[in-house]
Amino acid sequence: MKPFNGIRVIEASKTLSCAIAGMLLKDNGAEVVKVCKPNEIFAPLDRGKLVVTDSNENEIGQVIQRSDVLICDGTDKLVERLGSEHVQKDPSFLFILLETPQNVPYELLDVAGNALACAYERPIGPPKFHPFPVAFVLQGIFGACALVAGLIARKRFGTGQKIVVPLENAGVFAQTLIATQKMGIPRGFLPLQMVASPFMGVYPCKDGRFIYLHIAFPEHNRLFLELLKQKGVTEGLVESLDKAISFQTRKDPSKVRSTNEAKIIRRALKRLFSSREASWWEDNFAQKVCCVRVRSFEEWVSETLDTGDFVDIEDPKSGKMRVLGPLVSFDCNDQSSDISPLEMVKAQEVLQRWETKENPSNTKPSEGTPPPLDGMKVLDLSRVIAGPMCSRLLAFFGAECLTIQNPSSLDWSLLFHILFGAGKKSITLDYRSEEGMALLRRCIEEKKFDVFLQNWRSPDVAKRIGLDEQSIRKVVPQIVYVHINAFGDKGKFASYPGFEQVVQAVSGVEHCYGEGRPRLLPIAIADMGAGALAGFGALVGIYHRLQTGEGCSVRVHLTTITNLLQVRQLDRKNARNDGAKPRIVRCLDGYVVLGGTSEVPWIRMLFQKAQEVERKFGGKYFAIRVNPIKEVCLRLANHKEEALRVRKVLYDGIKKPVAFVPIPISMAKSKVGERFLTPVRGAHTKEFLKELGVEAKEGAGVIEYPKEMGRLRYAFHAIRWAWHAIREKL
Template sequence: MSVLRGRTVTADRGLPAVARCARWLEALGASVVDGEHLACEGVRITLPGAGDDPVALASSAGVYDGPVGPGRWHPLDVPGCVAAAWAGLGLLAATWDAGRGGAVREGSVPLLDAAIGASELSALLVDDPPRGWEPVRWAASPWVGTYACADGRWVQLHAGMPSHLARLLRHPLVEGSLEVSAETLADPLRVGSPREAWRSRRALRALFRRHPARRWEEVLGGDGLCVVMCRQEAEVRAMFPDGRPLRVRALDVATRPPPPPDGRPLGGLRVLDLTQVIAGPTAGRALAALGAEVTKVVDPHARQGWVEAFRAAFDVGKRTVALDLRTEAGRAALVGLLRDADVVIHGFRPQAAERLGVSDDDIRRHAPAAVIGVVSAYGWDGPFGGWPGWEQTAQALAGTELDYGQGRPELVPLPATDLCTGLLLALGVVAALVGGHAARVDATLLGTALELRDGAPARTAVRRAGLKAVLARRPELVRRVERPGLGALTEIGVPLAMAGVERFGEPGPGAVVPDRARRRLMRTLPWVAVLVGGRIGG
């Protein structure tokens, strides 16, 4: 069942970002005809800058900026994908609202604003970075990185979660090869010391040179660890000829009757957000900006250094509830939240979802009319079906890392895959609401990584804009938030300008307080050496 069947969308497909959005809506069942801008049933979205030179626009937004040094080209159409997703979200959310008697709206998504919004994490470092943030130390961790193998090819390893590192160390191909401190076992991104980081990186280099890349992928990846072989784009496209980033399967069950309109496109919609890190929380944040009442469930025992920081950045506009779903009491409390939910989003693989009480059957038992949105690394079928993954592994599989590093894999320092996957998940959820049917919505990191490569400018010289200067030119898109116990946060607002849309929401939770610059510098300098050395080494 195509969720947008019977809906007609007009689109100016001469504009690449509009054409991209139109293609997504067509895949969801809409009939797309040529016309001005992007419109559906009286709702209209414009995309200022959609016809501008894409390299110049991306450069001016700081999309090609790295942490240091000059700007560097990468093979991703970040402005086009982010703008297309927000335009589609605005169009469908306003269409849903108009269908329940709300106002017929117009909105705009400037491509420059969409591109700037992709730098959300970097924005938190523009002024006084929050305490607890150790981005250089995190980046210097040897447990997330690329390693050369016996056949000259490379693998991307991501063992940045305590459970993943513990399983890696116990694996028969690895056991006895690596020594790890208790501090590192507790949080692999905060390695116990620079000396330990150097030692572990050397040991990992020697370890991965024992076997070809494909064997590491098949054995470690096949056993549920985050290890993939770095591929060229053509290789992975041959493996995934469909390459769609979003799938929506509607059920023959109507969604709940919508609540009365309240001036916000998704006002009154109740969303239960069980996601973590970036992609899923971005979906919840987007729905909150459109007016939905989003309840975020967080693990009270998550202690890794990045957890509070990411919650502060990506749980804006949500109500937070701490539940331990591994306990009977936590699962019982979850049932009450499920019964109230119109939408449930999560990122659990099937076995984990079943164990925690959030499988499709569990959710349908308590909320039969809900739209279920799931973010995954590679989907549930195909050669990597059900495997765990991250931004890094998606970039490695899609050929992005090899292109960016010109033969030696290097991570594009922008979580564009995560961000766009979250926005596409939200787009699929709202499409299902417009269609009026309960549905299962799936968005994948790999599909999005390939989508970002479609239409990307060819390799060329680019310039560094400097995010601080970029934000100074767009003050209406930025705010500094001061709150007791949180300190100062720099927040970039959503790029969709539309009546009833919250550009800025209430700051997300997290004990985030400005740190003293000198103390931070002294703590960071040893990790700079580890990070640079790791990139220079083989």
């Protein structure tokens, strides 16, 4: 039985975010009815849903009264009003509002969403247009997470509620790294030094194709040089690269010692990669280090048809077409066999199917309840962004999260710890040693965690060290076991290591964003989206356990998110006619996205304010201001709901206040939120060891943040690396 069998969902929307949330619930057993206009159907995400395109107010009202969940984007004020009224009358009802831009044509919603939610922003330079619906994708996944958390709260505490996920907040959260940089980053960190690293970038090859190289750890650097020698690459090319790398850079390839050394290394790598074809490099290196051929989305799809990420169906409207497969995999719930086309129905047919509604037996009116995951425990062994994002989300919903990581003082690792460690206890433990592994096993046996989270490359890694699902389940039979990786566990890419940048390169995002020469989309959306999707999977697993008493395994991979970003390309038969391609133009006080015309008076616009341009062009064409992220952050600092306020906070171990971007979810009755700010890495190590009967000195396991530079010295280095990044990569 699927977890949400018997749950009735109304999706009244025209945005991708609502479609994503509805599809995630549908894949796990809910019966989803989409109410929209005929031109607002999007088959790749509406697969399996019942679709109603002709209904009146009375029918919509009756359908809502017989449903459990209403997903609404706010563009239909009638539906929003009916949902708000019903959530007051029915104590079991869940109503989620995924706020979206108003009075925008359907075909330009993605563009407007990105403009308002800062998704065109870059770390350096003016905003750059792209077609990826970043803000809507993350908003949709957060919405799905909040809905499952709401169902858990209803099952545990007997109450429904209203939930809101604002688009602006979701967009700013997607841009957490850039928001932190532009609101003022601690002067011990130089993120642009990592951006400018020659070990992370695109290089042309002998056949005119491109390879993407990503070396972030010292052990990867050693392995890369060893492979070059083993594979018979021209000795002189390897030697020149080896000589160019200083001792300091070998310790941390993401932090090259100087811009001059970075130039020399980049030249050596260019000569190296131009000596062979891109496919040769991938065939010989990709299973050991992150070295992949850059692909278009079409190439990516054709090479991954055996993974289940894409499924061919016969759609009643479009005929044979390709849609997305399940976004999350569960061992307790085989979703792949249930992928079916949407079904057009009348509102009266839905009313006949839903003749009566049975409320859960324990529902009761309540002004406030504990967090949905109150009393539950999570063990997080992941690193970088995706895994920590997942556990931060579970902590937000009330779980007690313990994050255990190997001691590491790499700057980028510590920065990610600050941004994604809120609400979690931090422990450093070298479980590669026998002593460390023994302590970790004792911790698992004694604490009996509800969720276990890891993001190693493949299940084989976990099995080799005895932390695979079967081993953990022997100790905690009911555990929800969550595994995140880059490429999933099927197909030719399953054995490849990967990071955000690698996934973007191989799945078509960099190819599209670069428009000729591949370039990185400067948003960690694959990482954050996969982390949030893993959070959704963990929540579904918990709901499943509440129903059946059984645990399950959850599997998520980063390429699922890049597939979602490019999902519009799957429906080419019904491609939206956006007119002339939208472009971003400079105005007197900022930037505007202009669409529907190829005739742009560039010079005149330089002397006009954005509001004036919107007024002049908005009637005949499409014009909307591109919100700068710093301005939006300052506005959100005064948000009417305190939990959604972006604010500057002082973290332990850091002297300067840093921007804190909260999870963009508001729940009317469940008391959710980050209970405390990110502690110093390893802050709870002594407490952890003491609970296991091991004495430790004060400060044991604590990893200090990089020492802050003086203001002038920091400015000099920041400008130098920024200039180098612009010239060499951006």
